Each structure stands twice: as structure tokens, then as C-alpha cells.
Amino acid sequence: MEELLHVANLVANKLNSHWEGPLEERLTLQALKVSEEAGELAQAVIGARGINPNKGHSHTWDDVRAEACDTALTALVTLHMLGGDPAAFLAEHLRTIRAKAENWEARA
Incomplete structure (x- = not known):
């Protein structure tokens, strides 16, 4: 997971270094x-x-x-471009999903 986040950060930084337009536009295009x-x-x-x-x-x-x-990877690049602490945000979000998944009922 650490390598994945490292590569996502690297790609995000490279893409951002070539972008000259408004940040909101870049984030919109990245989400697309x-x-x-x-x-x-x-x-x-x-x-x-x-x-x-x-x-x-x-x-x-x-x-x-x-x-x-x-x-x-593209989704994680987007997460990095949004700023903050992507690893911490992802970890917290995964904990939430894990808690939900652990409570799913098994189907017979």
C-alpha cells in the first residue's frame, strides 16, 4: 500500500507541475x-x-x-491532488468501510 500511495503522489506532483490553469479546473478534469x-x-x-x-x-x-x-491509481492520484493527508484520509475511510463490511449478513 505504501508503494501505491507513493506512486500516486509522484504522478499527482508531476501532473500538477505541468498544470497552469485554476486548481478547481484541474481537480474537475482529474475526477473526470x-x-x-x-x-x-x-x-x-x-x-x-x-x-x-x-x-x-x-x-x-x-x-x-x-x-x-x-x-x-487514477482515483488515488485524485485523492492526492485534493490535498490534506491522503494516506490518513484513506486509512480512516477504509476503517469505516471495513466496519460496515464486517457487519454484512452472509447470504445462504
Whole structure:
């Protein structure tokens, strides 16, 4: 997890160093980038399942895994760009999700 957060911080810093526009605009575009990556993940799943009759099996499940990684990293880059302490925010949010998940009822 530490390496993931380090890479997200590195990417965020590199992107920010090339941005000359208003911060709010950069954050908006970065959030949209997460959606773009999620779309590529969906496209890879469709390709791995062979659902599109025009394309058939155009992706592998390794492609899906790679797109999932890209989506996760892009979301973490966004978290870093929002400032504050991304690692602490993420840790606290994960604790909240964990507590909820531990209380989910198992389905029979």
C-alpha cells in the first residue's frame, strides 16, 4: 500500500507541475479522468466476456486487471491532488468501510 500511495503522489506532483490553469479546473478534469479509466475497465470486461458481437473476445482477464489497477491509481492520484493527508484520509475511510463490511449478513 505504501508503494501505491507513493506512486500516486509522484504522478499527482508531476501532473500538477505541468498544470497552469485554476486548481478547481484541474481537480474537475482529474475526477473526470477517473470516469474515463472506469469506462476502459468496463470495455475490458465486455471484451473479456466477448459480449460485443462486433469485437468478440478483444480483451483478456489480465487486461481487466490492468484496467482495474489504472482506475484505482487514477482515483488515488485524485485523492492526492485534493490535498490534506491522503494516506490518513484513506486509512480512516477504509476503517469505516471495513466496519460496515464486517457487519454484512452472509447470504445462504
